[in-house]
Amino acid sequence: MSGHSAVCRRLLEEGLSADALDLDNCTPMIYATLRGSVECVRVLLEVGHVSVQATVLNGDLIPLSLAARSGHYDVVVLLLQHGAPSLPNTNGEYPTHLAAQEGHHTICQLLVGQEGWDTPDKYNEWTPLFHAARYGHEQCLRVLLEAGSRPDRTDELENSAVHYAAWYGHHTCVSLLMEAKQRYTAAHTPISHPSPMSMSDTCSTGGESDIDAIPSLSLPPPMMPYRVYGHNYLDKNTLVQVSIGHRMSRYPESGLEKTERYLHTSPRLKLVVTASPAVTAAPFSISLPLADDERTVYTFQVPSIDTLSLEFSLYPNFGTKIVGRAASLPSSLGPGSTKASTLPIFDHRLHVIGEVSFEIITVTPFSGVTLEIGGAVETYWKAIASPLSTPSAKATTPRFMPPSRSLASAQTSPSAHSIISSGSHSLTHSSLSGSFFYITVQVTRDLQPVAYPEWRLPDDTFDLGVADVTLAQFLALAERRGRRPLPPASSSLSIKDIQAVISRSMVALSDLLKIIPAHLGVCLELAYPTAPVLEQRTLGHRVDLNDAVDAVLRTIYDITSLEGHVGRRNVVFTSFAPDVCAALNWKQPNYPVFFASQCGRTGAHAPSATALAVRDARDYRVSSLNSAVEVCKTNNLLGLLLDAEFLNEVPSLIQAVKDCGLLLGAFGVASQLPMLESNGIDAFLHDGVMTYSTRHY
Template sequence: MKFGKYISSVSQEWATHYYINYKGLKKIISSHEVSLPGDESNKTAFFYRLERELEKVNTFYLQKEVEFKLRLETLNKKKQKAKERNTLENIKEAFLQFQLDLAKLQKFVQLNATGFRKILKKWDKRAKSSTKEIYLSRQIEVQPCFNTEVLTDLADQCASTLIELDKLLETSLESTNSKHLLRHALSEIQPILTHQHHLELKEWLKKDYNLDKEFYSKCFLSFCTETSIECLLVLLEYGVDLNLTDDISDATCLHELAIEGKLEIIKLVVERGGDINAVDVYGRTPLHYSCLYGHDEVTLFLLSKGANVNAIDRDENSPLINAIIGGHTKCAYTLIEQGASIEPVTPNGSIPLSIACQYGHLEIVDLLLSKNVSLLTDLDGLDPLHIACREGKDVITKRLIDFKSDIEKKDSFYGWSAVFFAAQEGHLECIRILLDAGCDISTKDQEGWLPWTYALYRGHVKVAALLKVKQDVIMEEVKTKPLAPSEVFLGEPMNLDKVGDLDIEDIPSLSLPPPIIPLRIYGHHYLDNKVMVQIQIGEYGGCCRKEPVNLFGSRQLSSLRLKITCKPEVDLALFANLPLKDAITPFNWTVDDLSLISFEFDIYPAFGTKAIGRASCTNTQLLSILKTSRDGIQGKEIIVSIFDSHLKVIGDFCFSASIIKPFNHPSLLIGGKIETYWKSTTVVSNPNPKTSTEPIHSLITASSLAEEYVELVVQSTKDGQLVVYPHSYVLVNGLNIPLNFLDFQQAKSLFEQSNPPKLFTASGNPSDLASSIYQSFMTFEQVLKVSLFLIQRLPTSIGVSVILKYPSQDQLDIGLDMNLFVDSILQIVYDHSNQRSIIFSSFNQSLCTIMNWKQPNYGVFFRTYCGFQNDSSIKEAVKFCKKCDLLGMICFAQPFVTISNAG
C-alpha cells in the first residue's frame, strides 16, 4: 500500500485532521515538473505548506503531551492514596486505558515523522536538490513532537506502575475480609443494590455506620445502571451528588445511563439537577453516548431538556456523526429534526454524508439526501461517490448518481474518478452502475494508468472485462508509459522528470555516480550445508492468526514492538511493529546445529524500553516440527505463553516455525559440473514496430535459459516414488483416487486399466514428447535415464521445465514431506543431468521457496493464474517472487494476452 493511502486509512482511527497532509504536499511536488526553469513559486509554495503542516502536527502533539502528563500525575496520586483492592483494580484499569491512549499518540508521532522524511525525499528527486537532510536536522527533528524521550519516559512510567499494581493486587486482601468500616459497609450494600431489594436497602440504611454524602454518591454512580429506580430513590434521600464524576473516565451517572438507555432513571436524574451537558475525559456528553448506542427515546428526551445538539468531542465528532457510525437512523432523524447540522460542524470535522457512505448505511444516506445535503469533498480529496465506490456500496452509489453526483469528478491527489476506486477494489456491481450512468473508462490518472489497468493488476478479471477499452488506447498506454525507463544503460543523460512517482523512492539519495552494476549475476543464495529456520507471524503462508500477540483482559495495546532473538546469538535481534500492516517476509536464521538454538520473543510498547512480557520457544519445540509436520516449509503453528517480570501469564504469542534442511550432492557446486544459470539486465527494443515509429526501451531480466521447454509435471506416490503425471488423481471406473493415496505399482496398474499402452514415439515437438511421456506413466528417474536420448535429440534451444506438484493441505498425511520431496527430485536431477537448461516451477509458494534455497544452479519460477480460480493477483505474485528472490513467474493471465494481441 502506498504511504499516502496508508496514512489516510490510519488517520481515520484517531486525530484524523492533524496528520501531515501527505497527498496535498505530493500534489505540489507533481506540479513542479510543469513549472518554468528558474521559477521558484512551487518551491515557495511547497515549503510554506510544509511548515504549516509541521506547525499543525507539533501544536496537536504539545496539547496532547500536556494532557497525558497531567493525566499520569493524577493517576499516580490516586494510586498512592488507594488502599482497598477494588480501588487498586480500578486504578489498574485506568493505567491500562492510559497505555492504550498513549500508544495512539506514539503512532501519530511515528507516522508523521515518516511522512515528513518521505515527502522531503520526493521533493529532492523532483527538484534535483539536496535539502532533505539539512531540513530534517534543522527544522523537523528539533521539534518537540519528534523528541521521543518524553513519550518513552511516559510509557516506561506506566509500564512500571502496572507491574507494581499487579504485585500489590496479589498481596492485597479482598474487601469483604477487611475490618475497615467503609469497606464493610460497601460489601453489605453491594448485593442489596445488585438484587434491587429497595425495602431491604431502607432497613440497611437505618444502621448507624456514620457514612457521609460521598459514600452514597459513589454508590449511586456505581450502581445506577444495575439497580432499580426504587433503590435509587432511596439513595437520593441521603443527599446524593448527581454530578459526581468517575475517578477514571470523568463520566457522571448520566453518561453511564445514556450508554445503557435507562430513560426513566435519566428523567429522574435530570429533574434532580443532573448536568445533561457534562463532558467526560473524551469530551463527550450523554447525548454523544445515547446516539452512539442508538437510544432514540433518550436522545429525544435529552434534546428536549436543552442538550447541545452540535456538541463536539475531542475527536471533533458531533452526536450526529456518532449516530451515523452506529447506523442508528432514528437517532439521526431525531437529531436533524432538532437542528443538528448535516454539514461539518468544524472546519476539520467529519462530513456526515461521507461517513454514512463509508459505513454503508443506506437509510441514513437517503435521509441526508432528502435534506439536500451538500456533496462536499473531505480532506483526503474524496467526495461521497468516491468513498461509496471504494467501499463497494453499490446501492448507495446508485443513489448518489441519481442525486446528480458528478461521476467524472476526480479526487484532488491522484486524479481518480469514481470508476478507479471501484476498479482497484474489484467491486463489480459498482462498475456496472457507473457504466450504466455513462462513465468514461478511457480516462487516465496522473500515472497514465487506466481503470482497466488497475483491475488487471489487482487480479479482478471480471471487472477488467467490463472496463476493456479500445486496443489503440491500451497500446497508447503501453507506448507512452514504459514500466522501466532505461536511460542508464543507453549512455544518454537521464531525465528524472520522466521517472514516475511509482519508483521514485527506490532511487538512492546520492550525489556521487551510481555504483557499477554487474552485467551478469550467477545463481542465487542457497543453504550450503546449513539449516534454515524461519519464524513466520501473521497470515503469511495461511498458518497463523492475523495478530500474533494476544494480551489477556484489557491489556491489548493498539501498537506494540516485537523483538525476536535467536539463542545462542547467531545474528542480530530482529524487530517487527504490531499490529501488522500486511503479510511480512519470514524472519530467517541459518544455523549449523538445530539442536542448540532457541528463540525469545520480547513484547514492548511502540515507544518504551520496559518489556511488557517475554515468550520463549525451546529447541525441543523446534525439533518436534521435523517429527510432526509433514509439509516442511509451511511450518507448524506454535502458541507460547507470554510472562511478565513476576512470571505471571499475561497473554500468548502465535507463530509458525519452518525448517529447511540443506541438500547435498557432489555436483552441487558453483562453477562445478552443473553450469549455473545466469541473469542480466539487458536493453531490448519494441518487438512490434507497427505500434510506434520510435523504439521503446525498457529494462528486462534476461538469462541463460532456453527459449522453449518440455514440460514435465512431477509428483509423489504414497511410497515416495516420483512420477511424471499431469493430474492429481487416477481415474478408476469414474472415481478419482488421489495419486498420493496409492503406491507406484497400484497407480500404474490402475492407470493402464483405463489407458491402454501406446507406442512411445520420439518427436521433435516438446508438447508431443511430453504427451508420450505422460501416456507411459513413468517415474521421474526413468524419464531422465531411459528417455534422455529422446530429449537429447531435441534442439539445444529446448530445455526441460519440471513442474512440482504437491498434495493439498487435507492430503498431507500421506506421501513425502516437502523437504524430502524436493531432495528426491534434486537427487535425480543432479545424478542424471546434462548441460541442457532445466528450470523448476510450482503453483505452491512453499515449494518454490524451498527449491530455491536448496540449490544455486537452476532457476525457480512461481506459477499463478493471477485472478483466475481465486489465485493471487499479478501484484501479489510479483511481491512474492521479489521476496523470495525467484527468477520470475509464469502466468496464465489474460492481460498479457490482451496486450500482445493489441497491435
C-alpha cells in the first residue's frame, strides 16, 4: 500500500503469506498494483510466488485490470511479462476497456492484440472504442482505430461510438470518428454481425413454437394520448436549486482528486443536504467523491428565501455517525438570484476537515399579473405517446451514472438518455404549429424589455450594454443611429417587412409587438449576459435574473390582454442561458420554453450574436447535449433548440432527444432542412423565422 518493497521482501522471507486477505478481500498484490509500485509487484511475483493466473474472490479485482485502469504502465508491462492473462470482469470488460475509460492511450497500445481488446462487453455491448469516445479520450481513439477497431459497430441500443462522443460534447472525437467511419465504409462492405445478446436470445427461443411462447401482458398505448395543457409553476413559494459540483468540473484544470486505495470499491462517504424551512424538501444524499463530469442539483421550494438555511452533514456511506458538518445561514447567502459559496466542514473538535462548494439559484413567483389558463392567453399543450410495440422492439430501462465509477460498467453506463431502443420510440407532440418571428430581447437598467440582438450597444464613445442604460437613453441612441424606423401599428406589413423591422430596429418590445399582427407568433430569445460576457466586453451592469424575467413576462401578459379581442397570440420563449430558461418556465404556465444550446461548439449559423458558447458562460450545462437534456428534464422545459449542422453530422441524436420526451428544433441554413425533416425534427429556425411542423392528432 505504501510502496516499501524492501519491507515486503523481508516479510515474505519471514514466512508471511503473500495472498492474505484483508477486510476488503484485497491481497497485497491488489494494493501494490493500485499504488503502481513496480518493485513491490516484482517482489510479490518473484519472492512471494503470487500467481498471475489465479483469480481472487471478487471477479473485479484482477491485477492487470487494476493496473490498466490506474494507468500504471510499468506494472502492466511487468504483469504481461509474467504471463498475466487478459480476463474480463463481472461485466465483461477487459483491461483494454478500463484503460480506454480512463484515457491511458499508452496502455491501450500495449494491450492491443490481447484477449478482448475489441470485444463488446456484456452490459452495453461496448467495445473499448465506445468507452474512449464516451469519455472524450482522443489519443485512445487513435490507438484503437489504427489497430483496426471498427468505427461502424453499434451497441445494444443500435448507436455507434460517434453518437456518444457527440452526446457528451467531445467534438474532436466526433470529427476523428466520422473520418474513420468514412474511410472504413469506403474500404469495406457493411456486414451485419448479430450481437452476443441477440444470438443468445435467438438460441433460447428458437425451439419454442408460437403457442408455447409467453404472451405479452402489456397494454397497447391509447389511440389518442391525453394532452397536458401548460406546466407546473410557482404560485406563492420560491424555488431553490442548490448545485454541488463545479460548473466546469468536466475540464482538467478543476478535476477532483481520487483516493487510489478505494478505487475498486463503492464510495465511502456521503453528503446529506438539509434545507430549513422547506415546503417540498427531504434531506438530499450525495455519494462522494463526485465524478469529474458530475453536477448534482437539489431542488426544493421555500416560503421565503430570507429565512433559508442549509446544513451539509458528512456521514460514512454505511453508518449514522456524523464525520463533519457545515452550515449556511440566511445572512450568508446574500441578495440576488444567483449565489456561489464555499463553506468549511468541521469535525466534532471544530477542526477543518474539508470544504463544500455550491451554487444557489432562486426563482421567485411572478406577481403583478393574473395568470390564467384559457381566455385571452394562449396555453400550449403537449402529449407523449409510444407506438404499438413489435416483436423486434426492445425496451430498455434508463441507466444513470452514479458519482463514482468502479471497475464494473454497470456503474459507467452511458445510456441515461436512452429510454426506448430503435423499433419503439416515443413520440412527443404539441400544439405549436406555423411560423414564429425570432426576436432577441434584453432588459434595460429601468427594467424595460427591448429588442436588440447584440451584447454591446452601437456607441463609439462608451462600452455599454443594454443593462447599462435606461429605456429613454436606449431609444435616444436608436434615433441617433437611425435604427428606430417603426411603421404605424395600423399599417399592413408583409412577412419580409416585419423581418426587416426586427433585424434593423432598436425598439421597446411592447412597441414592436404592436406592429406584428396578433395572429402571428413570436419566439422570444431572452439574452442574459453572464459574468464572462461582461468581463470580455467590458460591460458594467447586469439586471437581476428574476427582475429581468418578470419584466419580459409582464410585457407579454399586458400586450396579450390588449390583443385579446382580436386573437390570442402564440408566444414561445427560448434562451441560451439555462438559468433564464428555468426562471421563464417556473414563473408561468401558459407559454412553452425551449433551451437553446450550441453544445460546446461555436457554430457559424447561431440565430443571434448573443448565443452563448462555453467561453461565454464557463458553465458545464452549455458544454454538451447530455447537459442540455438534463437542464430540460430538471426544469420541465418543452424542448431543445440545437445547431442543425451538429444534428446533421450525427442524425441518431435527434431520436435520442425525442426519446427523452422533448421536442427538438434546430437553427441553421435552409440547405440543412431536408435531412432534418426526414429524421423527424419538430421545428427549424432560419432567416429570423421559426417554423414548426404540423404533425398533430
